[in-house]
Amino acid sequence: MAGELLDQGRLGPSVGSELPLPLRRPCLMKADDKCSAAGSILTEADAQQLRDTGFVVIDGFLSDSLAATLRSEAVELATAGRMPQHRFQFGASQFAKPHIFEADLHDEVMQEALPEFANLLFDDSLAKCLELLLPDLGLEIGPRTKSLKLQRNCGRGGCFPAHYDNAGRPSRRAVTCVVYLNPDWRQGDGGELVLHPFLRKEVVVAPAMGRAALFRSDRILHSVRPAVAERFCFTIWLDSSDINRDSDCNLTAKHLSTDPLSVASLMQSPASLIACMEGAEGCEEMLQEHRQHVQSQQTHPQLGPFIKHLRHLKSET
Numbered sequence: 001m002a003g004e005l006l007d008q009g010r011l012g013p014s015v016g017s018e019l020p021l022p023l024r025r026p027c028l029m030k031a032d033d034k035c036s037a038a039g040s041i042l043t044e045a046d047a048q049q050l051r052d053t054g055f056v057v058i059d060g061f062l063s064d065s066l067a068a069t070l071r072s073e074a075v076e077l078a079t080a081g082r083m084p085q086h087r088f089q090f091g092a093s094q095f096a097k098p099h100i101f102e103a104d105l106h107d108e109v110m111q112e113a114l115p116e117f118a119n120l121l122f123d124d125s126l127a128k129c130l131e132l133l134l135p136d137l138g139l140e141i142g143p144r145t146k147s148l149k150l151q152r153n154c155g156r157g158g159c160f161p162a163h164y165d166n167a168g169r170p171s172r173r174a175v176t177c178v179v180y181l182n183p184d185w186r187q188g189d190g191g192e193l194v195l196h197p198f199l200r201k202e203v204v205v206a207p208a209m210g211r212a213a214l215f216r217s218d219r220i221l222h223s224v225r226p227a228v229a230e231r232f233c234f235t236i237w238l239d240s241s242d243i244n245r246d247s248d249c250n251l252t253a254k255h256l257s258t259d260p261l262s263v264a265s266l267m268q269s270p271a272s273l274i275a276c277m278e279g280a281e282g283c284e285e286m287l288q289e290h291r292q293h294v295q296s297q298q299t300h301p302q303l304g305p306f307i308k309h310l311r312h313l314k315s316e317t
């Protein structure tokens with residue numbers, strides 16, 4: 001299904017009603033001399049969109065100078081060959097994600113190598129701003145209740161299959177904020193983020209410099225298209241004290257013998273998984289699990305027809 005492409009030409013800087021100054025541009029940096037230039041732009045309209053649709057895309061989320069500084073730090077680490085290969089847990093095994101490298105800012109070695117990113121880990125202005133605008137999210141404040149990862153996709157087809165950043169307990173992630181650091185991104189370079197809001201049209205987000213995509217970690221299925229060109233981004237995940245509630249998780253466990261997230265995943269074809277993992281260790285195991293999951297749910301007496309109905313609704317969007 002063709003998604004709506006958000007690229008620089010079509011999506012101008014975010015506009016919306018303005019909050020009083022200190023909130024409208026919360027400073028993402030500690031150093032005073034950089035505060036005036038750095039900040040996230042989060043208006044009431046942005047927050048409202050996040051609340052109503054589960055996502056919002058904001059251009060100029062970082063000042064040009066902060067975006068450039070972060071990018072140079074990232075490039076320097078990558079050039080020195082110091083960015084660890086991204087590994088992920090699947091069942092009892094760990095596998096490498098092809099062409100993806102990630103630095104976790106909870107790692108003190110990385111904090112030293114990436115001081116500007118480390119400042120962001122210890123800066124709570126984004127969480128505080130969201131907490132004020134969307135108190136129902138129950139966001140927690142402090143470096144221990146957020147994660148920050150810098151990611152390098154070296155091109156050559158690196159991508160992410162459709163997934164949720166919070167696929168259920170014990171995850172406490174509530175909001176994902178991905179920020180892109182690619183000044184030269186052009187159509188054809190690939191690496192677009194694709195949001196798959198439930199039963200709604202896909203939204204394709206080009207990974208352009210200073211652009212941020214904020215979305216509900218537990219509600220928005222998303223994937224990344226294969227990248228042809230090298231691409232950098234960093235992600236902040238904000239935790240909540242009020243996530244994966246019994247009332248969210250038990251409804252379908254009780255009535256449909258599954259959880260709500262897997263209903264949405266089932267509606268995805270395994271194409272994005274194959275694109276990401278083909279030929280890599282772990283690919284066959286993951287496909288096998290996907291096939292088993294799909295088959296067991298499709299033959300479920302209540303869930304099978306329900307998924308068929310949802311697919312039909314989605315095909316009409």
Ligand SMILES: O=C(O)CCC(=O)C(=O)O
Pocket residue numbers: 151160165178192193222223224233235
């Ligand atoms: O690279 C991106 O645009 C998003 C990556 C992602 O979905 C993740 O790290 O969970």
Ligand SMILES: [Fe+2]
Pocket residue numbers: 163164165222
């Ligand atoms: Fe993700």
